[in-house]
Amino acid sequence: AGENLSSSKENWNVSATVAFTGLQLQAYKKIAATYSKTNYAIAINLSQHYLWVFERKTKNSPWTLRNEWRCSNGKSLTPTPAVNLLLSGAKRYKNPTYNPDNELYKSSFYYMTYIAKGKYIHTPLYQRGSTTRYRDKRMGMSISNGCVRVKTPYAIWVYKNIKKGTRCITYY
Numbered sequence: 001a002g003e004n005l006s007s008s009k010e011n012w013n014v015s016a017t018v019a020f021t022g023l024q025l026q027a028y029k030k031i032a033a034t035y036s037k038t039n040y041a042i043a044i045n046l047s048q049h050y051l052w053v054f055e056r057k058t059k060n061s062p063w064t065l066r067n068e069w070r071c072s073n074g075k076s077l078t079p080t081p082a083v084n085l086l087l088s089g090a091k092r093y094k095n096p097t098y099n100p101d102n103e104l105y106k107s108s109f110y111y112m113t114y115i116a117k118g119k120y121i122h123t124p125l126y127q128r129g130s131t132t133r134y135r136d137k138r139m140g141m142s143i144s145n146g147c148v149r150v151k152t153p154y155a156i157w158v159y160k161n162i163k164k165g166t167r168c169i170t171y172y
Helices: 022-032 152-161
Strands: 004-006 011-013 040-045 050-055 064-070 084-086 112-116 119-122 125-127 134-136 142-144 167-171
Touching (some): 022 040, 022 050, 064 152, 112 152, 112 167
Parallel strands (some): 040 167
Antiparallel strands (some): 050 064
């Protein structure tokens, strides 16, 4: 254990991958195969509803699992896009255009971090204007309009720690 194994196509650092199993290992392989301009990378499995934050100490060190969270993502009519991109950073919440028939107008969400055009990682839905009364706090489901929802403390952590240039991979 701890030795580098080689095959004709891949090099694996056993000490870096032995701690991962199943879905974590799948996420790790996606992150390890790309780069990030920061010491963080995010992998989001949209079919299993998990978000992983990986961290490394230096540019050349192996990725370690920092956080694993259940999430909710886009429903079939408004799916979360599968992307492999560098994030452009956190954005402040803006009220949606007034439309009384629009379900989002009845809700508030906070701590938005951009992942794709009009799609963010953010808090669950709160009652409009509230930061204490939830409108929908379900996790582990495809229920959003394309954003990725995580529990409020996790959305705050992402908002404060994930900077511009962080790799984000979403996949099914």
